[in-house]
Amino acid sequence: MAIPTPQTAVGKAALEAILARPEKAVLALDFDGTLAPIVPDPEQARADPGAAPALAALAPRLAAAAIITGRPAEVAVRYGGFDGVEGLEHLTVLGQYGAERWDARTGEVHSPGPHEGVTAARTELPALLERLGPWEGTWIEEKGGRAVAVHTRRTNDPDGILEALRQPLADLAAAHGLVVEPGRYVLELRPPGIDKGVALEAFLREKGAESVLYAGDDLGDLAAFATVTRLRKEGIPGLCVAAAGTAEAPPELAAAADLTVPGPAGVVALLASLAAAMR
């Protein structure tokens, strides 16, 4: 099984570095849209059946592997089927954009706990949505008191309603010291101070990474791509992979990527091809 060729020179160099010294490479992956196919109901999302096996074949050959996701860490572990898998004994899941951490080694989640601005915004949300709409199909996702998300995918006008929500949700976030994290038919209100780029850099430093592969599919992954790009200047080769191939994939991500693969199935195939090459 051939490893796909990156379209950039820096991407090709990073792939060579990863293959030359896998034991010094770190793999970091987003969850929704990257390992788990996008589905209408966020509570029904599950990792591609090949994801955990492909990760388990690859992770033991690397310095470390992590999932970095907007999901609560515990939810990503459950929806991913990552717990108790042979080969994933050292997997780390960084949830809520890095605010939470689960380590397979201990099975414990460390979280800063509920945020009072999120609690206050959550209380005001139903009345705000009722005033603006009402829009049938709009769904509020609770994220353990650390964030609250408004989804429009299941409405009859996902793009239009998302646009109509942008400013009111930005105002609500600002009123409670929160930031808005935009995603695929979702606007999320969460505390500032952490993003996937910050989380990725801390993880790479912790593991002494000498190279990195990061794969993502959404706007929240751009911060991680930016970290990979910046660390190249420090001599850490990095490969940015976009899981794209659908009309809703943000063009900014594909533009910033060194390699584009077709969604979660393409990511799983990439992981499998890397594991095969390292055998």
Ligand SMILES: O=P(O)(O)OC[C@H]1O[C@H](O[C@H]2O[C@H](CO)[C@@H](O)[C@H](O)[C@H]2O)[C@H](O)[C@@H](O)[C@@H]1O
């Ligand atoms: O960082 P990620 O792992 O990519 O998580 C980002 C958000 O993903 C989820 O929403 C997205 O996936 C849903 C299921 O496929 C889809 O219905 C929705 O339209 C997408 O935006 C999740 O619900 C959010 O909590 C995550 O922050």
